[in-house]
Amino acid sequence: MRVPPHDVQPRPCGGSAQRRAPGQDNLLLARPLSHPVRRGLPVVVTSVPSDSHNWNLVFLQLVLEELGHQVANLGPCVPDGLLIAECLRLRPALVVVSTVNGHGFFDGMRLIRRFRARQELAAIPVVIGGKLGIDGSGGEWNRRQMLSAGFDAVYEDGAASMVAFRSYVGRLTASVNTSVDG
């Protein structure tokens, strides 16, 4: 199990606040201000076109909902174009890509390049995790490739990655809320 990328920080919170679409402010501000870090974020959970697995996505949705976030779950086998269209429509504060069929590196690299090529989506935090096929030799190099291509965090499978993922979401939530409050 690879050590999760603790060095990766959530994207600057100012960007997130500026990106929010009309209506999402209401969603965020409807929550009690006395619990700023519990304020939920709009999150998109998705997979990649070649991956038909379902339970990992159901699980992640529940994890994120338990953390207080609002999840739009796009399900398995999501074409890159559909994900981009949905993110343009929903303007999420976080995109979570989960894939377990072992093609995650190739599918993820293609996806993030197309995603970051859209100016409107350039600053949305995107993380990827699962069985990415980068756990063998050369895994660290592949992980760095994915980060430099535009992912904000990369998690190869395992329980420790889940802890790191929850921690990442916590930091992101706090930074977005601080930005909104500020």
Add this chain to the structure above:
Amino acid sequence: MSGAAGAAGSFGEFVARAHRAGRLVVQPRMGMSRPQDMRAGLVATKRAAATTVGTITVDSYTRMGDHTAARAAVAAKASLNGYPIATHDADVTRAVLEGVAGPDFPVQVRHGSPSPESIFAALIEAGLHATEGGPVSYCLPYSRAPLADSIRNWTRACELLVQVRNTDAEPHLETFGGCMMGQLCPPSLLIALSVLECLFFRQHGIRSVSLSYAQQTSPDQDAEAVLALRRLAAEWLPDMDYHVVIYAYMGVYPRTPDGALGLLAEAARLAVRTSASRLIVKTVSEAHRIPSVADNTNALETAAAVAAAERRVLVPVPVQDTGIYAEARALMYAVLGLGEDIGRALRQAFQLGYLDIPYCLHPDNARQTRSYIDEAGRLLWSNTGAMPLHRIVRPTTRGELTASGLLAALSYVERKYDGISIKDSAVSQIPAAEGGTDAAGELKGAY
């Protein structure tokens, strides 16, 4: 077993003959990209000390209809996760089968495609006539293809398969409806889908079918479900050649050899106890890697031995009726009441939420239903959504489903058979085993 027997040499007739002789037919999952490996796997299956049928599972590029990618992989001699039947020349596939497949060893092609026409065409050209799937069961869990498209594609595929009769073979089609999602779909919905997909096949000319049921969480509940499935089949498919096929558990599989074998043995006993005719096995390496040919041979022989032993000591025990038959019947009536065109009725039923697969994220699924495992290990409804079950089922409110609760339910069978006390196990952790079945992989790989 009932209705017209298929032509000599057909898949259905082979299974019916074995059933009459008191032998359970056992079958592996198996698909190799290289023709010589595929042939070796079929030969090993045929030679196993068991009554076997062969399997050719196609690769996921072919399943998704991406024949360009499959051709490129074959040209580059890259390894695929199955046999690219629509890419290899029909002569190549015929050579794989030559002297192996025949009336004494039928071979079924397995795929998982919502657009199976090219796969059907390829298997027919190679001289085969048995395959499986269904317009719902190969659309909702494994793709995001619109259900309407899948129904249209499966209609054409059935019409293609029916033409095999011109060569004197009786085509056979198995529904995957009894295996939806692999786990956590309550039995009544599984068996209703199994019968409904067979009715769809019949409407499009198929005369020899098999009805599937995947082992779930409770042996007694499974027995009740399979007997209910047989009862529904006798009522709805009296004019067809049909048999019941049991799938060894398809969810997160035990990691210990004892646990894996124990679960397979339970599936074999279920098949004998319910007079099912065929069993799709799982192997001891299921939770760790793609099973080898030797793993599969061992599983086939183990299952056959357990089934033979069970048959010797079998005493019919009445199974308690907890309402599975009534639930399934209500679902079927609701769907069939939507019109005579079964494909259209299925599509409408999903639109209306009359059929609603728990936890299935497909865009055409209503996503209102939920299930849980009770203290006795039975798989029950916690929310029936808009399904017409309100007069039969009183869903027990178990509170909101949590992430750790989902993990606990998904790994219930694994923990039971690996001998870990359910109360003691840490269910909030993602299972950390390497490799694994689809469900295990999804869980541990969630992150």
